[in-house]
Amino acid sequence: MAEPSAADFDAGPTGGGVVEGPVPNGTVPGGAEPPPTGPRRILIALYSIFALAATARGIVQLSTTFHTAPLAYVLSLCSGIIYIAAAIGLVTDRSWSRFVAWGACGTELVGVLVIGTASLIDRGAFPHDTVWSRFGSGYGYFPVLLPLLGLMWLWYSRPGADD
Template sequence: MDRTENEPPPTGPRRILIALYAIFALAATSRGIVQVSTTFHSAPLAYVLSLCSGIIYIGAAVGLLSERAWSRRLAWAACGTEMVGVLVIGTASLIDRAAFPHDTVWSRFGSGYGYFPVLLPVLGLLWLWYSRPAAQN
């Protein structure tokens, strides 16, 4: 279902999630672009992962914002990928600090961002689950 001009904009938890994902999309993507373009040689893995996390945040924000047929699938995929990424990268960055000489958005479960990177996919996935069409019937 496409949103029409007469439909009100998103409200409540969805609006908060969209705002948080948009902020993280801007922060992580900007950080990743700057790091990859200026100091890529010093920590290529960390910088590419930061850029990838930004792209995933963009996908989540678009998926949550849009009401097109594909948008919920995009939001599920982005939030699920983010959850796996933050858990894998968070764990790996604690186990093998040498592999992550510089932080990524997801290093140490997002400690550099107040642990929001580990909380955000949980909130996104919960909202997607509770707002699913089957739950509203």
């Protein structure tokens, strides 16, 4: 078994001990990413729930009743895939993750506004609801609020925002 090095100990007021939790530069000992906190954690939870719900709904609809409303069911599956991308973009701290989150949240906002408007104008094109129909009314309007919240968080947490 390897002996702990001096870097493994913290000479604090109690005389030292193993460092636990994040260190001053924001990393976790061992090189792991710190866990998400605050609004980011809430966004990740909401996007994960919607990813599961929309993807499962789309898969079930496409596999059982595709012929009754193919456009609506394909759009439900597409929204689920976009929610998955947003959740992945928000949960990771990789060089590409913010780009993915921006793209997914932006695509989701455009999708929910276009599909929401189209579903109100031409009800015949959407005989069955999608996740984004009527601006997400079947989901408590979260589909229209979620990308706004995601984009706001991305904007306010961007690198250099405090300058």
